[in-house]
Amino acid sequence: TWTSSNIIDEQVAAIRSVVGDKQVICGLSGGVDSAVAAALVHRAVGDQLTCIFVDHGLLRAGEAEQVEKDYVAATGIRLKVVDASERFLGALDGVTDPERKRKIIGREFIRVFEQAAREVDAERDVEFLVQGTLYPDVVESGGGTGTANIKSHHNVGGLPDDLQFSLIEPLRTLFKDEVRALGTQLGLPDEMVQRHPFPGPGLAIRIIGAVSRERLDVLRQADLIAREELTAAGLDRDVWQFPVVLLADVRSVGVQGDGRTYGHPVVLRPVSSEDAMTADWSRLPFDLIARISNRITNEVAEINRVVLDVTSKPPGTIEWE
């Protein structure tokens, strides 16, 4: 029968026999899957694993620290952090088109990760790369079923030919809720294990308009308030995701005290979903919406209006870009 401790024991044994005394790397994104995959591999081979965290500067408040501090404290994993926010912001400067944002972020990410992987490889002669592929990803990409828990093949997407690693995918038979249970069993911080899905391009696709450090700071503050209030209301598990979107090129007139303001709106986009293919807007309690709105407009000077997205998917997507 399925229990997280069975899975851990099985996977640890399997990983040990595949890896032997070779060196392993793993990229951490801040998300659940890579965090659990790395923790599992660390349990199996300890310091033969080096993790790489590329901080692209587009994460939400506290998320980079969660990886760099809490996760490392919980696991004892050796972590190489690359602060690449300057580089990502430079590459994104003035870019407003959603697909261009995605392309630029994807391209820069591979370049930065590749460089970091090369450095680790030069020091330790790396043989394996861990990926947090889940069962639904395997099915989606036509990988089929019944294969071994750990499948190795070469030429990992995006990495150049002369930088070849064999893949270790210890989560490829598991669903998300099983991965979360595993993460808890492995002692990972709750905020990380229960984290809602978050897009790779991060807050860049939640700023409608060009991305800048100032705009990211504004969005981070509003996003943190929404998350805090959702958690305080005990409703984290009731929503699939809760994007907060900054309409950076839109301004509207407001009034505060005696003064007229001319600020930006944010959109609250809480959605309910099973798999992100379709979604409905979450019927969050109005008093919760009101608290979030009051706090954002009181605490974030640049925001003077909060609106609620009441569009299902389709026709709307979950993200605004």
Ligand code: XMP
């Ligand atoms: P949409 O907006 O298409 O999003 O309804 C569906 C799910 O995918 C996430 N998403 C992304 N994830 N890179 C990612 O890793 C992306 O470029 C990206 N765009 C959307 C989104 O957060 C939702 O969970």
